[in-house]
Amino acid sequence: MDKLDIKLWTLAAKGQIVPDRSLLKTPQQIEAIKKSAALNTAVLDHVAAHIRAGMSTAEIDKLVYDFTTAHGGIPAPLNYEGFPKSVCTSINNVICHGIPDENEFLEEGDIINVDVSTILDGYFSDASRMFTIGNISPEADKLVRVTKECVELGLKEAKPWGHLGDIAYAINTHARANGYSVVEDIGGHGIGLAFHEDPFVSYVTPKGSEMVLVPGMMFTIEPMINEGSPDFFIDEDNGWTVYTIDDGLSAQVEYMVLITEDGAEVLTK
Numbered sequence: 001m002d003k004l005d006i007k008l009w010t011l012a013a014k015g016q017i018v019p020d021r022s023l024l025k026t027p028q029q030i031e032a033i034k035k036s037a038a039l040n041t042a043v044l045d046h047v048a049a050h051i052r053a054g055m056s057t058a059e060i061d062k063l064v065y066d067f068t069t070a071h072g073g074i075p076a077p078l079n080y081e082g083f084p085k086s087v088c089t090s091i092n093n094v095i096c097h098g099i100p101d102e103n104e105f106l107e108e109g110d111i112i113n114v115d116v117s118t119i120l121d122g123y124f125s126d127a128s129r130m131f132t133i134g135n136i137s138p139e140a141d142k143l144v145r146v147t148k149e150c151v152e153l154g155l156k157e158a159k160p161w162g163h164l165g166d167i168a169y170a171i172n173t174h175a176r177a178n179g180y181s182v183v184e185d186i187g188g189h190g191i192g193l194a195f196h197e198d199p200f201v202s203y204v205t206p207k208g209s210e211m212v213l214v215p216g217m218m219f220t221i222e223p224m225i226n227e228g229s230p231d232f233f234i235d236e237d238n239g240w241t242v243y244t245i246d247d248g249l250s251a252q253v254e255y256m257v258l259i260t261e262d263g264a265e266v267l268t269k
């Protein structure tokens with residue numbers, strides 16, 4: 001066993017949850033994944049340059065598909081477990097997995113999460129941004145702002161040999177301090193060699209709990225913050241779209257991060 005194996009074995013013997021070595025990306029894999037992540041960021045920048053009131057979410061989907069494929073990539077959501085589009089577009093009371101629709105139009109005052117995931121040369125990346133359409137309400141503005149703050153606070157706790165629970169605690173504490181709730185049953189995930197890998201990343205677990213953060217781990221920080229109840233329901237017709245149970249607003253920001261020897265590197269956001 002090398003030094004890392006010994007350290008992981010020692011931590012496991014003390015009851016800590018440690019990642020399998022297969023979850024730790026090699027330098028060669030990291031470089032390839034970074035190229036996918038760079039394209040993913042470029043796609044989100046492309047959306048940011050064109051999103052506006054009056055456009056349909058189907059137009060956003062076309063922007064994503066056309067830009068991604070023109071640059072040699074594949075939109076990861078397209079046909080993933082039956083998902084019919086290239087991007088998730090989640091407006092106002094939609095928590096996640098909104099399906100673009102030619103009859104759904106962005107209106108003044110809307111908030112929308114655009115969740116972009118990219119495959120490039122077989123490597124995966126994933127990030128999402130909140131966009132505000134025109135003048136939004138003070139309530140919506142605060143929710144979006146606090147959600148971004150939650151992700152940044154979680155990122156500060158993404159330290160080698162810390163725990164996933166450290167990230168969760170920072171996020172949940174800040175959300176609750178602002179009167180919001182964090183969705184419990186949907187979280188982040190490992191990524192890089194597949195769209196969704198271990199570990200599941202919760203945002204409601206205690207500090208010092210969950211998996212140890214080891215250099216080479218790669219995962220998303222993507223809390224879903226609700227202005228009301230954290231509970232939700234899934235659209236029975238399409239089987240994908242997740243709505244707040246009380247029709248309250250929801251916001252989400254997603255970073256994809258790599259744990260390094262001295263902190264965390266954001267790969268795409």
